[in-house]
Amino acid sequence: MVKPCGVLYVSYDGMTDNLGQSQVIPYLKGLRKKGYAVHILSCEKEIAFEKRKKFISKLLEQNDIVWHPIPYTARPAVFSTLYDLHRLQNTASNIIADKSNNIQLIHCRSYISAHVGAYCKKKFGLPWIFDMRGFWADERVEGGIWDLSKWVYRLVYKYFKNVEKEFITKSSYIISLTQNGANEIRTWKSYQKQNVPIAVIPCCADMQLFTHRDKSSESLRKTLYIPDNSFVLSYLGSFGTWYMTEEMFDFFKVLYEKNNSAIFLCITPDSADWLESMAMRKDVPRSALRVVKANREDVPAYVSLSNWSIFFIKPVYSKKASSPTKMGELLSVGIPLVCNAGVGDVDEIMSHCQQGVVIQDFTAQEYSQAVSQILETTHIDRNNLRTVAEEYYSLEKGIAAYEKVYQAILSIKH
16 A cells, blocks of 8 residues: 655644634645645743643644644744754654655745755755745844844844745745745845745635634624724734834724724734724724734624724835735735735735725725725625635635646656
């Protein structure tokens, strides 16, 4: 009997984190159904792991996916990452050395995990995928996480820009989240030396999960004390870093001034106290703010409370390669968007939405015009928005695209 082809998926992000549940597991469930024997190696943060490990373990077992979680180390900075990388490489080596797993391909999510792919290619001769998930080192700088005025971060940034060149020339395939990002990579001199194939696969949405939920949302509306006549502007996900929190509150303030029944619904893991203090600074009444935490399976019901949803992302260089996960999810539910230009493929995708607003300059005048347009919209064409989501963010299309990459690599290997 021929063993199924084993794939080792390596992620520095945890499967118990929201991104692991939305942007890793759904794809791998689909690839398992295609016949691949899937192993996941991930670093799990303590609190999330304790809260969700039983749920994730059961989910993966039900889908015949083998999970190898290791603890994530938070401190000290830099050295903790090196320690985690060492453990990832050792664990990956043990998984590959077990011939019963028949590992034929390594799929690495982002830059830390890519070290494991490069290491195992040297040690075992296995092909690996650099699923880069954006320009990570530049994101860290432009998001204010790495302060280049400090020598240690200058050193770290230089290191990752150097290994980035190695990853894009020595991997077997590159995955970019956006066409804009792929086009940028093709201009890099380091890339042009090897011309490794690039596939564009955005952050897809499970459209079976993300559907409009009228009935379940009714009870949530009462729980959150949202009157039936309220205009609800939602935000989904974490604030801060690349997300322009102050500008989004500025936008909501303009909306509230024109419609004082407006509610800003923040579906986020972030602190309610912090968001309430932000609202106070922006002269947004506390009574207009709702902050809720939600597990992934509950998000569609909360999102369905929205009339419109908003996200502003810093339009910086690294965001050429960014695919906002929330965009596909919100469009799948049929929620029109207020977002900004200059991020990934957002401009192109929004051009196909019959309803939606793209902000260019973040001015009060522009906000006022956008709010007027929103409030004048009397009917939401959810079918159009969902059709756009199907075109760009279908999970089934994403799984098929990954399978095509797997097949291309393995046909060359064999």
